[in-house]
Amino acid sequence: MTVIEEGKNLGDLLKFEADKNYCRETFTVAFGQNLKFGTVVGMKTATGEVKVVSVASQESDGSDTPIGVILENVDATSGAKKGVVITIGALLAPDCLVFPAGATDAQKKKITTELYYRGIRVTKT
Numbered sequence: 001m002t003v004i005e006e007g008k009n010l011g012d013l014l015k016f017e018a019d020k021n022y023c024r025e026t027f028t029v030a031f032g033q034n035l036k037f038g039t040v041v042g043m044k045t046a047t048g049e050v051k052v053v054s055v056a057s058q059e060s061d062g063s064d065t066p067i068g069v070i071l072e073n074v075d076a077t078s079g080a081k082k083g084v085v086i087t088i089g090a091l092l093a094p095d096c097l098v099f100p101a102g103a104t105d106a107q108k109k110k111i112t113t114e115l116y117y118r119g120i121r122v123t124k125t
């Protein structure tokens with residue numbers, strides 16, 4: 001018998017949302033990024049494009065501050081593409097978040113705390 005496994009979906013990540021017209025914004029994903037559903041993103045100040053949030057303290061393009069979580073897979077490796085990001089007013093499941101490769105537990109805690117101050121609560125339900 002063939003077993004089919006379904007990946008995580010919006011219902012797994014998003015436990016509460018105030019109103020999708022208020023909580024979600026469409027951004028351009030920076031060229032060279034392949035963002036997976038649930039990736040925490042930061043915004044490059046100069047361009048307004050999003051990319052995976054940086055944990056490098058020397059990052060100076062604005063992407064070291066998380067602005068939200070991307071709600072779909074977006075492959076912008078061959079050119080910038082649009083993607084929907086939840087930016088405020090939501091309750092998210094922590095096991096669905098995708099952090100930068102190599103992020104420590106302390107860095108993940110810092111990222112989720114910064115999301116909390118933006119109005120995005122990350123908690124087990």
